[in-house]
Amino acid sequence: MREVDVAIIGAGPTGLFAAYYAGFRGLSVAVVDALPEPGGQIAAMYPEKLIHDVAGFPAIKGRDLVANLVEQAASATPDFLLGVRAERLEYVDGKPLLHLADGERLHCGAVLVTGGLGSFTPRPLPAAAAFAGAGLAYFVPQPTELIGRDVLIVGGGDSAFDWAAALAPLASSVTLVHRRDRFRAHAATVAKVRELPVRIVVNAEVTKLHGDAVVTGADIAVRGGAAETVPVDAVIAALGFTADLGPLAEWGLTLDKRHIVVDSAMATNLPRVFAAGDITEYPGKVRLIATGFGEAATAVNNAAVAIDPAAHLFPGHSSDGT
Numbered sequence: 001m002r003e004v005d006v007a008i009i010g011a012g013p014t015g016l017f018a019a020y021y022a023g024f025r026g027l028s029v030a031v032v033d034a035l036p037e038p039g040g041q042i043a044a045m046y047p048e049k050l051i052h053d054v055a056g057f058p059a060i061k062g063r064d065l066v067a068n069l070v071e072q073a074a075s076a077t078p079d080f081l082l083g084v085r086a087e088r089l090e091y092v093d094g095k096p097l098l099h100l101a102d103g104e105r106l107h108c109g110a111v112l113v114t115g116g117l118g119s120f121t122p123r124p125l126p127a128a129a130a131f132a133g134a135g136l137a138y139f140v141p142q143p144t145e146l147i148g149r150d151v152l153i154v155g156g157g158d159s160a161f162d163w164a165a166a167l168a169p170l171a172s173s174v175t176l177v178h179r180r181d182r183f184r185a186h187a188a189t190v191a192k193v194r195e196l197p198v199r200i201v202v203n204a205e206v207t208k209l210h211g212d213a214v215v216t217g218a219d220i221a222v223r224g225g226a227a228e229t230v231p232v233d234a235v236i237a238a239l240g241f242t243a244d245l246g247p248l249a250e251w252g253l254t255l256d257k258r259h260i261v262v263d264s265a266m267a268t269n270l271p272r273v274f275a276a277g278d279i280t281e282y283p284g285k286v287r288l289i290a291t292g293f294g295e296a297a298t299a300v301n302n303a304a305v306a307i308d309p310a311a312h313l314f315p316g317h318s319s320d321g322t
Contacts, residue, residue, distance in 0.1 A: 004030045004079070006303055007098050007108040009086045009248075012040025014277030014292035015114035016069035021300045022112075023076020025315055027307070030106055031078050032098075034085040034246075039066035040116050044139050045159055045241075048166040054289055087247045089273070096272055109307035112299050113248065113260060113268075113275040114292070125154055125237035127206045127218070135215035136235045140167075146234055148172050152218050154206050155238035161185040161193050163236055168196040175199045175230060177206055177220055209235060245279075256281040266299035272306050274299040 006022045008015045011033035022029045037043055039062075042051075047063040054060060060068075081100065088099040089111070098106040122138035140146070143166050151171045153160050156178035162185075164176050174197070181202040183190050194200070203223040210217040215235055221227045245258055254261040254269040259281035266274045276295035278287045285291075304311045 001105045001107050003107050004028050005109040005307060006112055006300070007032060007106045008112045008114055010040060010114035010116060010277070011035070011038040011080065011082065012114060012116045012277065013042065013065065013069055013289050014296050015040070016073045017293050018112055018114055018276060018296035018300055019073040019076050019078045021297050023078070024318060025300060025304045027304060029076050029078040030081055032081045032084060032086050032100060034083065036083040038070055038080065038082065042066055046162060048143055049162045051289065085246065089251045110272045110274060110303035112303060113273070113279060114277045114296065115248070116278045122237065122241045123239040125206065125239060127208050128237065131209040131215070133211045133214050135211065135233055136209065136237065138237050140236060143167055143170060146171050149234045150232045151234045151236065152177065152206070152230065152232040153236045153238055156180060156183040156185060157238065157240060158185045158189065160238035161189045163238060164193045164198045165189065165196065168198050175201065177201045177204050179203070179205050265302040266295055267302060274303050
């Protein structure tokens, strides 16, 4: 059983900033995430997406934001426990005991849940149900791996158009297929992609993937038109994802649908359990990365007082000691 002041569940932007801030407060930190690398949803789904609403950065790629947050968190020397899920919570000597899926246990001064949308699973591509070969992906961690390849993107949301914009300069060809003629993606992104060498096929669906060891082509059926087979060697199914709280839903937390209800201290209804970021709910909640950063600092400061009632809620500014 490992002793730690704060166990942070979720290694997305909010969790990474919380790790830094806990270190700033002199607390030991462990960061737990079911994904194999830090960065959460941004690292898994939008590493090349430009983010414009993080203070101090007119625009920054998701990948670069995560790298900066990991570097910032390193000052706290956190233990990253990645690729493992937080399963069960109990209390020992009045403090949370967190059970992980690999059997490890964390005896914590406090727990901070920063799990974003919770556990997320990509929606499958129906046409790929019988396809066992390689070349089908739901996320693209390294766009450079698709240099010179014929890429088919399925979907009409932000991720589909973000990948189209990112891959157009790299791939030999990019085809985007969507089942409707209207898109969920931001209008500016759609307009940008329309100016790129990207073929957009609407009112259509991919009905079959060809290939044995790797994908070699795809059948596209256009509503009211002729079907065609296009040569492709990479398919990105950007169809969105489903999310749920997983085991956290069984902890006895007060929930509003799939969000954790917190008060102004970012405290949940469970003793010494706090939450911050997109996973939280309270009146007036706005789900932005910038909001999550502020919530992380609020949660850590209140957790510090829960751990040591003699501690000050406000520790001063980070620049005070420089």
